Amino acid sequence: NAPFSYQNGMLHAEAVNLEHLADQVGTPCFVYSKQRLQDNWWAFDRALQPIPHLICYAVKANSNIAVLSILAQLGSGFDIVSGGELTRVLTAGAPANKIVFSGVGKSIAEMKQALEANILCFNVESEAELTRLNQVAGEMGLKARISLRVNPDVDARTHPYISTGLKQNKFGIAITEAPSLYAKAQQLPHLEITGVDCHIGSQLLDLAPFADALQRILQLVKQLEQQKIQLHHIDFGGGLGVRYREEEPPEIVDYANVLLEQWQNLPYTLLLEPGRAIAADAGILLTRVEFLKNGEAKNFAIVDAAMNDLIRPALYGAWQRIEPVFVADTPSADPLCYDIVGPVCETGDFLGKDRYLRVNEGDLLAVHQAGAYGFAMSSNYNTRGRAAEILVSGHQWQCVRRRETVEDLLALESIATI
Ligand code: LLP
Numbered sequence: 178n179a180p181f182s183y184q185n186g187m188l189h190a191e192a193v194n195l196e197h198l199a200d201q202v203g204t205p206c207f208v209y210s211k212q213r214l215q216d217n218w219w220a221f222d223r224a225l226q227p228i229p230h231l232i233c234y235a236v237k238a239n240s241n242i243a244v245l246s247i248l249a250q251l252g253s254g255f256d257i258v259s260g261g262e263l264t265r266v267l268t269a270g271a272p273a274n275k276i277v278f279s280g281v282g283k284s285i286a287e288m289k290q291a292l293e294a295n296i297l298c299f300n301v302e303s304e305a306e307l308t309r310l311n312q313v314a315g316e317m318g319l320k321a322r323i324s325l326r327v328n329p330d331v332d333a334r335t336h337p338y339i340s341t342g343l344k345q346n347k348f349g350i351a352i353t354e355a356p357s358l359y360a361k362a363q364q365l366p367h368l369e370i371t372g373v374d375c376h377i378g379s380q381l382l383d384l385a386p387f388a389d390a391l392q393r394i395l396q397l398v399k400q401l402e403q404q405k406i407q408l409h410h411i412d413f414g415g416g417l418g419v420r421y422r423e424e425e426p427p428e429i430v431d432y433a434n435v436l437l438e439q440w441q442n443l444p445y446t447l448l449l450e451p452g453r454a455i456a457a458d459a460g461i462l463l464t465r466v467e468f469l470k471n472g473e474a475k476n477f478a479i480v481d482a483a484m485n486d487l488i489r490p491a492l493y494g495a496w497q498r499i500e501p502v503f504v505a506d507t508p509s510a511d512p513l514c515y516d517i518v519g520p521v522c523e524t525g526d527f528l529g530k531d532r533y534l535r536v537n538e539g540d541l542l543a544v545h546q547a548g549a550y551g552f553a554m555s556s557n558y559n560t561r562g563r564a565a566e567i568l569v570s571g572h573q574w575q576c577v578r579r580r581e582t583v584e585d586l587l588a589l590e591s592i593a594t595i
Pocket of ligand 1: 235238256279280376378379380414415416417450451452453454489549550554
């Protein structure tokens with residue numbers, strides 16, 4: 178069941194008419210399908226049924242607590258990268274023992290917060306972090322469960338900004354150094370080694386890099402066993418790509434099968450940290466055309482959403498499908514070629530370029546695959562309040578984050594008095 182589909186020419190989110198919704202909540206807004214979030218999560222969970230596993234949704238992709246609470250109710254685990262995300266996940270009702278903590282720059286305060294909560298595991302990314310975590314845990318009279326994030330040095334063949342598994346990236350520990358660092362960790366009294374972790378990149382469209390990386394990780398695991406290092410889980414990260422345009426990402430089940438093939442009967446729990454593959458196609462960004470501007474060289478559709486709402490096109494040159502919310506049965510005119518741009522004062526402020534559309538002022542457009550890295554990366558640039566977020570389930574909808582007002586933004590600031 179497509180989460181966003183046309184009924185009598187009108188785009189719906191599940192059974193909710195998006196024109197009606199926009200009239201009530203205004204634009205721009207993000208709209209999420211509960212059903213699709215669940216279906217995507219279940220697809221991972223089902224595909225890994227043959228082995229002990231835990232799907233730890235990567236909170237960074239979409240951290241609205243409504244989204245987190247839906248996944249928590251399915252039994253999801255969570256991959257967090259900050260104390261803020263930890264608070265979100267706990268607020269959403271998830272148990273701490275299903276939370277893993279990734280990221281290269283964990284602060285002392287964040288370590289304390291996570292130790293107090295008693296999370297499942299810290300994914301440690303450097304020797305310095307190992308030392309700090311050991312000290313913080315010691316001061317609290319606790320033991321921190323850890324994995325080392327290992328960098329298997331495979332080329333994930335994705336956008337350089339989101340490729341993380343190469344030697345030159347800031348992430349993880351070189352796989353060649355892992356055995357000695359594990360040996361060191363074993364000596365530290367306030368750490369308990371529980372696993373090994375890796376994440377090679379995002380928006381991966383080939384299975385080969387995953388297979389290569391897992392092979393290298395499993396080799397390492399063997400070596401660690403010989404070193405008498407006892408592991409409980411292998412965390413293989415996230416990264417499975419989605420279809421934005423003509424990409425053909427692997428199906429979740431095929432991705433899982435590539436992992437299962439190598440897994441055989443290993444006595445570990447497999448953790449995955451998918452973000453995009455769970456959230457992207459569960460969301461759209463709904464925006465209204467303010468003006469049409471027909472220039473000499475280009476036609477512009479100026480919409481009320483901008484790079485502050487959805488930065489992926491501006492930041493990565495990402496292409497996301499943009500469609501009118503209402504499509505007439507018998508169109509009266511040919512489509513025109515537009516750049517879809519926002520009101521922000523930057524040339525880079527576009528949502529799409531060279532798109533053929535039939536649009537008029539006041540029309541609604543839907544930007545697809547906006548459920549992941551959409552709202553989560555939004556900002557207040559140009560003092561634009563961030564968009565509302567709406568959750569849809571069947572005929573029902575709920576505003577799960579109200580639109581920010583300028584008062585919200587100014588409330589944090591002060592007039593200079595010095
Ligand atoms: N685990 C770790 C340690 C990560 O760094 C990431 C993403 C994930 C899991 C989730 O990866 P996913 O399954 O979503 O590919 N803002 C970029 C994507 C950045 C991804 C960063 N790390 C974008 O909009 O394309």
